[in-house]
Amino acid sequence: MRFFPRRSAASLSVLALLLSGSPLAARTGDAPATAKQIAPTGQAQVRPWLYENSDVPIDPAWRFGTLPNGLRYAVRRNGVPPGQVSMRLRVDAGSLMEQPDELGYAHFIEHLSMRGSRHVPDGESKRIWQRLGVTFGSDSNAATTPTGTTYALDLPQATPASLAESMKIIAGMMTDPNIVDSAVDAERAVVLAEKRESDGPQMRMSDASRLHFFAGQALADHAPIGTVATLTAATAAKVEAFHQRWYCPxxxxxxxxxxxxxxxxxxxxxxxxxxxxxxxxxxPLPDFGTPNPKLPATRVVVEPGVPLGLTLAWLRPWTAHADTILYNQDKLTDMLALQIISRRLEQAARGGGSFLQAGVDQQDVSRSVDGTFMTIIPTGENWEKALADVRAVVEDAKAAPPSQAEIDREYAQMNTALSIQVENADTEPGAKQASDLVSAVDIRETTVSPDAAVDIFRAGKPAMTPEKILDSTRRLFSAGVFRALLVTGKIQPGLDAKLAAAVAAPVKAATNARLADKAVTMDDLPKLGPPGTVVSRTPVALQGMESITFSNGVKLTLFANDAETEKVRVNVRFGHGQQAFSPTKPVPSWAADYALAASGIGKLGQRELDDLTNGRRMGMDFNTDDDAFEMQVVTRPADYKDQLRLFATKLAVPGWDPAPLARVKTGAAVAYDAMSRSPDAVLGRDLNWLLHDKDVRFRTPSRAEIDGLTPQAFRATWEPILASGPIEVQIFGQVKAEEAIQAVAATFGALPARPDVPVPAANKAMRFPPMSKIRWSCDTRATRNRRPPSWPGRPPAASTCKKKGASSKS
Incomplete structure (x- = not known):
């Protein structure tokens, strides 16, 4: 069973993780704490093929079957969106099934299959689907992984005729793809181009990670894209042989x-x-191998332009398990144990410690490894200190069980995440359901209804004791194979030896990692004034939509409706957004998305707000629009009134904790250094600014601006913005109109009338530059020993890219 989406393991694109967890990001809501007993279903029942080795409840919405030739299928009705039919076809044919001289063939066949079949002229299938309303890339696509290839088709406004035509095309793609020399030669150029275009820092880090963590296993050197040598040597006969072995019913x-x-x-x-x-x-499926304890435990990878980062892995052999209720409850217990550690690490990172971010999760990787993976982003260059501090937190978790309060905190969050899936089941798209089912097949597990998932989770709560969590923690961080990878953008002598020594050094359990048990309620938020009064209420636009104005000038746009069960969308627009800033005078707007939300409310800091919203569907996403600042969230009927209060008190009594600003400055500095060391990164850093004729509101701040920003300067910019300008509250969703109006009156209507500052005309203007040629160059100190990238017909000098100014107008 798959309870939650997981990020891929051993990923070292650590900068993408930076501050990804918004301080109140997408909290999930309450659900009853009682758990009903889950009994294995139908002992005498003939269980469908997906559930043959499982006792989890069968999802009754699916109809399962197996054709006489062995092909398995599952079908269900789903009207989201209306008229669309989604199909996913998965073949157990991935890169792990390739012989050494066939690397890339599974992906090559994916390309050839999408061209058509012997029954449909080359390229004609795409044209047919386009006539049926299919958009390639979004409605029709395919993907090859180490363990399989999945073909996806979302057919909008499907009719019996278009469905029959589509199934005919797909069946031909599987049974009789056009694997002939002319097609192979044509598609070879496409695949090789794809390989060239993907050959950047992220791909090189991915390759290095795979080679290290899965050394001695097929996964180490079986990337789906293949190699230039094997792709160049591919012939129709060789590709056809691979197809015959693996493409079967x-x-x-x-x-x-x-x-x-x-x-x-x-x-x-x-x-x-x-x-x-x-x-x-x-x-027969090949042996994917097991982690080899005799191979090196540590490796250093130097990749110019990439921020410093560490990944640690505790690796166990992957084994197929019967996907039973007990097995899934044990998995959820493991997940809860790791969430406790991740929360402790997050709290340490917020306090300005040696690491900017650290997190841990468990992954079953390509049916090759059952691994516990930990990623660490050091605050500065002292990665050894960051590593030691993170290891100390883990050692503490292994030394003694967590408190019951810690368990309850994580249980509440997981419980509500699952409850939201139940609440939103009637709006879950068919495309997701089809994808989820074939994903379950890929990892040799099952799929259950959202209700069954919640019931299984709650029934396992009595076993989630402190002692059981401790057992899980010790097992997850104990393995016959441990590996560590350090990625750095700088060449430094002796790093390999330093890393080996750092991971071998004894570690003492941290004494300050555990979170204190605190009781925080909505009553701890700052008090607001008396409720405002309604001065006007008029219908607008759609039937049922209203515009309400309160005595303090706050406007409410309300659309009470039941279109989405248990969903309420709240959007608060205030002030003037980007137009509040000058196009020529830099301000610290770049730090606001994270630092404003994380800096607290009144005396409540980020930790207290986490506890306040834990187990509820509440959040505080902040962003800057062209003409307004926005706080927005998707909440639920039970939580939206408190969500309004959270937003209103943020404007009325904002906190100014300096720690979030220090954290975002550190992350921005790391990002800036990385954005200076490769052509693509420099282009990404400056292009939006240049396209807006060097308007500073669209400019990445300089390193000097990042380092020079103080808490006082940040507050001086944002405090008047939070206290001034018009407010419009938008509420769309499953609410009762009168109750929603009263809730806004008691929160935003209770704020004092706000002053407004007219927007200068210059701030409203949107400028674009004249067409010109601009030359950049990047910081080559870290890359001077690497051969610069080149393309056919392009002189080497064209790959340099530091902005030198406009020239050669054309």
Whole structure:
């Protein structure tokens, strides 16, 4: 079973993680604490193929079947969006099935299959689907992973004729793809170009991570893209041989979810795939290997332009498990144990410690490894201190069980995340359901209804004791194979030895990592004034939508409706947004998205607000629009009134904790250094500014501006903005109109009337530069020993890229 989406393991694109957890990001809501007993279903029942080795409740919305040739399928009705039918076809044919001289063939076949088949002229399938309203890349796509290839089609406004035509095309792509020398030669150029274009820092780090963490296993050197040598040597005969071994009915699963009668979908599968046969038997799955303890435990990778980062991995052999209720409850206990550690690490990072960010999760990677992966972003250059401090937090977690309050905190958050899936089940798109099912097949697990997932989780709560959490923690951080990878942008002598010594050094358990048990309630928020009064109320636009004005000038746009069950969208627009700033005078707007939300409310800091909103669907996303600043969130009927109070008190009594600003400054400095060391990064840093004719509101701040920003200067910029300008509250969703108006009156209506400052005309102007040629160059100190990238027909000098000014107008 898959309870929550997971990020990919061993990822070292650590900068993307920077401050990704907004201080109150997408908190999830309350649910009853009682758990009903989950009994294995239907002991005498013949269980569908997905549930053969499982006792979890069968999702009744799916209709399962197996054709005589071995192809398995699952179909269901789903009307989100209306008229659309989504299909996912997965084949157990990934890069791990390739022989050494076939690297890249699974992905190559994906490309060839999308061109068409022997029954559809080359390229004609794309034109047919385009006539049926399909957009390639969004509605039609394919992806190859180490363990399989998945073809996706979302057919809008599907009709019996368009469905039959589409199934005919897809069946031909699987059974008789156009694998001939002319097609192979044509697509080879495309695949090689894809490989060239992906050959950047992220790909090189991905390759290095895979080679290190999975050394001794097939996954280490079986990237789906393949190698130039194997792709160049590919012939139609060789590719066809791979296709014959792996593209067979028993290796194929089809999932269809959409606005269609399941019986009709089932018949389409039978009509178009029932006659599919292949000579002989398909090849047995190869042995993917197990982690090898004899290979090096540490590695240093130097990649210019990449921020300093560490990944630690505790690796265990992956084994197939019966996807039972007990197995899933144990997995959830493991997840809870790791969330406790991640929260402790986050609290340490917020306090301005040696690391900017650190987190841990468990991943089953490509049926090759069951691993615990930890990522660390040091605050500065002292990665050894960051590593030691993170290890100390883990050692403390292994030494003694967590408090019951810590367990309850994480349980509440997980419980509500699952509850939201129940609440939103009626608006879950068919495309997601089809994708989830084939993903479950890929990892050899099952899928259950949102209700069943919640019930399984709650039934496991009694076993989530402090002692059980301690056992999980010790097991997750104990392994026969431990590996560590350090990525740096600078060449430094002796780093390999330093890393080996750092991970081998004894570690003492931290004494200050555990979070104190605090009780924080809405009563701890600053008090607001008496409720405002309504001075006007008029219908607008759509039927049922209203515009309400309060005595202090606050406006409410209200659309009470039941279109989305248990969803309430709250958007607060205030002030003048980007227009509040001068196009020529820099201000610290770049730090606001994180630092403003994280700096607290009144005397409550980020930690207290976390506790206040934990287990509820509340948040505080802040962003700057062209003509207004915005705080927005998707909440629920039970939480939206408190969400309004949270937003209102943020404007009325903002906190100014300097720690979030210090954190975002550190992250911005790390990012700036990385953005100066490669052509693509420099372009990304400056392009938006140049496209707006060097308007400073669109400029990445300089390193001097980042380092020079003080808490006093930040507050001086933002305090008057939070206290002035018009306010419009927008509430759309499942609310009662009268209650919503009263809730706004008691929060935003209770604020004092706000002064407004007219926007200068210069601030409203949007400028664009004359067409010109601009030359950049990047900081080559870290890259001077690397051969610069080149493209056919382009002189080497064209790859330099530091901005030198406009020239050669054209």
């Amino acid at each position: 028993e290796n194929t699963v089809i999932a269809i979810a959409g606005d269609i009668d399941p019986a009709q979908a089932e018949q389409l599968i039978k009509d178009h795939f029932g006659s599919w046969t292949v000579p002989g038997k398909g090849a």
